[in-house]
Amino acid sequence: MHLSIVIPAYNETRRLASAMQKLAAVLETFSFSHEVLLVVEKSGDDSLALAQKIAAAHPNWRAIDNLVHRGKGYAVRSGMLRATGDFICFMDADLSSDPAAVNDALKVIETTSATVVAGNRRHPESVVTHNQGKSRPLLSKVFNLTARMLFPGGIKVRDTQCGFKMFRADAAREIFTRARIDGFAFDIEIFLLAHRLGYEVRTIPVHWTDSPYSTVRAFRHGLQMYRDLLRLRFRM
Numbered sequence: 736m737h738l739s740i741v742i743p744a745y746n747e748t749r750r751l752a753s754a755m756q757k758l759a760a761v762l763e764t765f766s767f768s769h770e771v772l773l774v775v776e777k778s779g780d781d782s783l784a785l786a787q788k789i790a791a792a793h794p795n796w797r798a799i800d801n802l803v804h805r806g807k808g809y810a811v812r813s814g815m816l817r818a819t820g821d822f823i824c825f826m827d828a829d830l831s832s833d834p835a836a837v838n839d840a841l842k843v844i845e846t847t848s849a850t851v852v853a854g855n856r857r858h859p860e861s862v863v864t865h866n867q868g869k870s871r872p873l874l875s876k877v878f879n880l881t882a883r884m885l886f887p888g889g890i891k892v893r894d895t896q897c898g899f900k901m902f903r904a905d906a907a908r909e910i911f912t913r914a915r916i917d918g919f920a921f922d923i924e925i926f927l928l929a930h931r932l933g934y935e936v937r938t939i940p941v942h943w944t945d946s947p948y949s950t951v952r953a954f955r956h957g958l959q960m961y962r963d964l965l966r967l968r969f970r971m
Contacts, residue, residue: 739820743810808921827898833942840901854899860940920963
């Protein structure tokens with residue numbers, strides 16, 4: 736078994752090194768082969784140089800220069816379509832979701848009919864630590880509720896925006912070759928495409944810690960996400 740991990744990065748110099756050190760330590764405990772793809776969007780800091788330095792220190796890691804800044808969805812899609820694993824997951828560069836969730840997700844895919852597994856911060860067994868006040872979690876819940884109302888048949892998960900998701904490789908390629916949303920609302924499109932293509936989605940609990948250095952800006956990115964929701968509503 737070969738696992739690919741895709742990590743989108745944008746302006747991540749403050750936290751990338753420590754997060755990737757933690758990820759490398761977790762990966763050493765796995766018995767299967769793996770690769771890590773650090774997909775760096777054009778940043779205003781030294782994220783690319785740092786990612787290249789980190790990748791050079793690990794034999795199965797790659798730093799990918801996306802050249803432009805189009806959004807998290809674009810970065811994730813770029814990495815997912817370059818991945819070579821039998822199973823492909825993506826997670827946030829700050830490791831807000833504990834990477835140990837990889838084992839839980841793999842177990843679900845290997846023992847059930849699910850081909851997509853998503854982290855769910857609202858799962859009763861999840862452990863969530865908020866470091867960004869109450870506004871971000873509230874806005875996330877409102878956005879998720881809006882998406883479920885707009886797409887009642889296609890969005891069945893309660894937490895669409897958790898940054899940890901895993902796919903069987905064939906499902907990942909079929910879904911991401913069809914994806915078009917470049918921004919933070921890309922997760923909604925992924926769930927809609929999975930539903931349309933007949934892939935079963937299941938969720939797992941996660942250990943989640945908000946980063947105090949998030950690059951998400953609630954108002955600006957929130958408006959973009961709702962705009963993309965409307966685009967999806969008319970397209971799908």
